Amino acid sequence: MKIEILGxxxxxxxxxxxxxxxxxxxxxxxxxIIKVEELDKITEYxxxxxxxxxxxxxxxxxxxxxSVEEIKKVIKSAKSKR
Amino acid sequence: MKNQLKIFVIIGGFLLFYFLPxxxxxxxxxxxxxxxxxxxxAREHVIFSxxxxxxxxxxxxxxxDQNAVLKYxxxxxxxxxxxxVASLSGSILTVCSCTVLPLFSGIYKKGAGLGPAIAxxxxxxxxxxxxxxxxxxxxxWQIGLAxxxxxxxxxxIIGLCMHFIFLTEEKERQANGEMQLGINDSETDGRTGLQNxxxxxxxxxxxVFANWARPQAGDQSLWALIFQYKWYLAxxxxxxxxxxxxxxxxxxxxxxWMDSSWSFAQQILPLLFLGIFFxxxxxxxxxxxxxxxxxxxxxxVGGNSLSANFFxxxxxxxxxxxxxxxxxxxxxxxxxxxxxxxxxALLLAGPALSLPNMLVIRSVVGTKKTxxxxxxxxxxxxxxxxxYGNIIQ
Numbered sequence: 001m002k003i004e005i006l007g008x009x010x011x012x013x014x015x016x017x018x019x020x021x022x023x024x025x026x027x028x029x030x031x032x033i034i035k036v037e038e039l040d041k042i043t044e045y046x047x048x049x050x051x052x053x054x055x056x057x058x059x060x061x062x063x064x065x066x067s068v069e070e071i072k073k074v075i076k077s078a079k080s081k082r
Numbered sequence: 083m084k085n086q087l088k089i090f091v092i093i094g095g096f097l098l099f100y101f102l103p104x105x106x107x108x109x110x111x112x113x114x115x116x117x118x119x120x121x122x123x124a125r126e127h128v129i130f131s132x133x134x135x136x137x138x139x140x141x142x143x144x145x146x147d148q149n150a151v152l153k154y155x156x157x158x159x160x161x162x163x164x165x166x167v168a169s170l171s172g173s174i175l176t177v178c179s180c181t182v183l184p185l186f187s188g189i190y191k192k193g194a195g196l197g198p199a200i201a202x203x204x205x206x207x208x209x210x211x212x213x214x215x216x217x218x219x220x221x222x223w224q225i226g227l228a229x230x231x232x233x234x235x236x237x238x239i240i241g242l243c244m245h246f247i248f249l250t251e252e253k254e255r256q257a258n259g260e261m262q263l264g265i266n267d268s269e270t271d272g273r274t275g276l277q278n279x280x281x282x283x284x285x286x287x288x289x290v291f292a293n294w295a296r297p298q299a300g301d302q303s304l305w306a307l308i309f310q311y312k313w314y315l316a317x318x319x320x321x322x323x324x325x326x327x328x329x330x331x332x333x334x335x336x337x338x339w340m341d342s343s344w345s346f347a348q349q350i351l352p353l354l355f356l357g358i359f360f361x362x363x364x365x366x367x368x369x370x371x372x373x374x375x376x377x378x379x380x381x382x383v384g385g386n387s388l389s390a391n392f393f394x395x396x397x398x399x400x401x402x403x404x405x406x407x408x409x410x411x412x413x414x415x416x417x418x419x420x421x422x423x424x425x426x427a428l429l430l431a432g433p434a435l436s437l438p439n440m441l442v443i444r445s446v447v448g449t450k451k452t453x454x455x456x457x458x459x460x461x462x463x464x465x466x467x468x469x470y471g472n473i474i475q
Contacts, residue, residue, distance in 0.1 A: 008184065011349060039187050039442065046262035048152050048188040049181055059262050063148055063181065065342075 001031040001079070006042045007051040012065050016051040023071035031075070112363045112373045119362025119410065120355065127219060132351075134289040135215040138282070140343025142174050142211065144335075145278060149263045151175060155193045155202075156261055164194035165201055169237045172206030173214075182206050183439070187446045192261045196252055196447070200455060201241030203443070207405075207433035208233030212350070216409050217429070219293055224474065225422065229429050232466040236430065240458045247454060273330055281326050287319035350405050357407030361414040368417025380419030383428075386471030388464070394424035395463035398431035399456060408432045423471020431463035 003020055007013025017035060024031045036042055036054075045054060049063025053071065055078040060066070066074065103109040151174060153159075154167040168189065175185060182203065190199035207213065209230050218226025245252065273281075292313075297306040308315070327336065365379070366372035383390045403411070408429060416425050435456060444452040 006184075011345065039183060039446065042184050043187045043191050043446075046188070046192050048155075048185050048193075048261055048263075049148060049175075050184045062263070067338075 001029065001075070002034065002056065003031050003075075004034045004036050004045075004054040005051060006036045006045060006047055006054060006059075006062075008039060008042070009037055010050070013051040015065050016053060019066060019068045020053060020071050023068045023075060026068070027072055027075060029075070108373075111371060112366070115366040115370055115372050116359045116362035118370075119358050119367055119414075122367065123355070123358050123410070127216070130292045131215055131219045131289060132347075134285055134292075135212050136343045136347045136350075137339075138215075138285050138289075139210075139212055139346050140339050140341075141282065141285070143342045143346075144339045145281075146174050148175055152261070152263060155189050155198060157193055157195070159194055161194070161197075164198040165238050165241055168194065168198035168202040168241070169205050169234045170209070171202060173209045173211060175202075175206070183442050183446075186443070188261060190446060195245070196248060196451070197241040197245035199241075200244045201237040204240055204434050204459065205233040205237035208430065212346075212406060213409075213433070215289065216406055220409050220413055221416070221425070225426060225429070225470075228426055228466075228470050232426065232430055232470070233434075236462045236466060240455070240462055243458055244451065244455060248451060277326070277330050280322070281330070284319050284323035284326060288316050288323065291315040291319065353404035354406050354410075357404060358410040361407075361410040365411075365414030365418050368413065370417070372414065372418075374418070376418040379415060383415065383420045383424040386421045386423040386468065386475065388468065390421060390424045391427045391464045391467035391471070392460070394420075394428040394467060395431040395460045398428040398463065399435045399460050400437055401432060402436035402438060403432050405433075421471055422474045423467040423469075425467075426470045427463045427467030430466055431459055435459055 003024070005013065005017045005020060007016065013035075017033070020033055024033065036045075042050065042052075045052070045057075045059065047054070047059045047062045051065060052062035053060045053066055053074065055075065058078070060074045060078075061070075151167060151171045155164055155171070159167075175181065186199050186203045189202055190196055193199070214226055214230055217229050291308070294309050294312040297303070297309050362372065364372045364374050366376075383394050412420075412425055412429060415428075416422075440452060440456065443455065447455075
C-alpha cells in the first residue's frame with residue numbers, strides 16, 4: 001500500500017505525517033509513506049487543501065489533520081475497496 | 083572553527099554590554115516603548131479580541147465545509163460566479179496561511195483559471211477573520227471595513243485585468259484534469275444550519291459588544307445607550323454560547339475545535355508579539371518616539387499625496403509580514419504621522435505580496451504574469467489609498 005502525504009511543510013502537514021506513521025505501525029501493515037512537498041506535484045493530484053492524505057491516488061479529507069484513529073479507519077476502508 | 087566562533091560571541095557580547103548606552107534617552111525610550119506596546123496589547127487586545135478570534139477561526143476550520151466553497155472554483159463553474167466566490171472565499175479558506183499557495187496553484191491549473199486564482203490570492207490575507215477582527219479593533223472599524231471592502235473589490239478588478247491581459251495565452255492553456263475534493267467520511271454532526279449559525283453569532287456577538295467603543299461625551303444616541311449596557315449584552319451572548327455548547331455539541335467535537343484554535347494561536351502568537359515588540363522599538367506607541375523619528379515617517383508617508391500612497395504600496399508589496407504583524411506595525415506608523423490613505427495602501431499591498439511569495443507565484447504562473455500582477459497590486463493599492471484618504475478627511 002502506498003500512502004502519500006501532501007503538504008508544503010507546514011506544522012499541520014508534519015502532524016499528519018506523524019499520525020500516519022503511528023497508524024501504520026499500530027495496524028502492523030506493510031505500507032510505504034511518502035511525503036510530497038513540491039507545490040507542482042501537489043497540484044498534479046488535483047488536491048486544493050493541504051495537508052492531504054492520499055491512498056492509491058485518492059485523497060481523504062484534504063485540509064484536515066486526521067487523527068491516528070481516523071487514519072486507521074481510512075486505511076481499512078481503502079483496503080476493503082481493492 | 084567552533085572555538086573561534088565561541089570567542090567571537092563572547093567578545094562581541096562583552097563589547098555590547100560594556101558600551102550599552104543605558105543612560106542615553108535615545109536608547110532607553112525605544113526599549114521602554116517596545117515593552118509599553120507589548121503591555122498595551124496584552125491588556126487591551128488579548129482577552130476580548132485575540133482569544134475569541136482564535137476560537138472563531140478554529141470553529142470555521144473545524145465546522146464549516148470548505149468543499150462547499152471549493153466546488154464553485156472548478157473549471158466548469160460559471161465565470162462570473164467563480165470571481166465572486168474567489169474574492170470572498172478567503173474568509174473561510176485561508177485561516178491557515180499555509181493553505182493559500184496550494185489553493186492558488188490548484189485554482190489556476192485545475193480550476194477556474196488565472197483570473198479567479200489571482201482574485202483569491204489578493205483578497206485572502208485581508209479578509210480572513212483574524213485579520214478583520216484585529217484590524218478593526220486596533221486601527222478602528224473604518225479602516226477595518228475599508229480593508230475588507232477594498233480587498234474584495236480590487237481582487238476582482240485585478241483578476242479581470244490579468245484575465246484580459248493574458249487572454250490568448252490562457253485560451254491555449256487547457257486546464258488539465260479535474261480538482262479532487264477528496265473523500266470526507268466524517269459523520270454528520272446532527273446540527274441544523276440555524277444551530278450552527280447561532281453558534282457563530284454567539285461568539286461574534288460577545289466580541290462586538292465586549293469591544294464596544296466609548297462614545298464621545300454628551301452623546302445621547304443608540305451608540306451611547308449600548309455602551310452603557312455593553313457588559314450585560316456581552317454576558318448574554320456568553321450565556322447563549324455556553325448553552326449551545328452544552329446542549330448541541332458532543333464532547334468529541336469540542337476537543338478538535340480547541341485543538342485547531344490552539345494550533346492557530348501557536349502558529350501566530352509568537353511572531354505577532356515579536357512584531358509588536360519591534361513596532362514599539364522602531365516606531366513607539368502612538369504619540370511617542372521610537373528609534374525612527376516621527377518626522378521621518380511623516381515626510382515619507384504623511385498626508386494623502388500620490389507619492390505617499392505609492393511609496394506605502396511599493397514598500398508593502400516587497401516587505402514580508404508574518405500573519406497579523408502588519409497591524410501593530412501600521413499602528414506604530416499611524417502614530418508617527420502616517421496618513422490614513424497610505425495606511426490602507428500598505429494594508430492592502432502588504433500581506434498580499436512579499437518577496438518570498440512572489441518567488442512561489444512565479445514558479446506557478448511564470449515571470450511575466452508575476453511581474454504584471456505585482457504592478458497591478460501596487461497601482462490598485464495606491465488608488466484605494468487615495469480614494470479612502472479623501473473620503474476619511
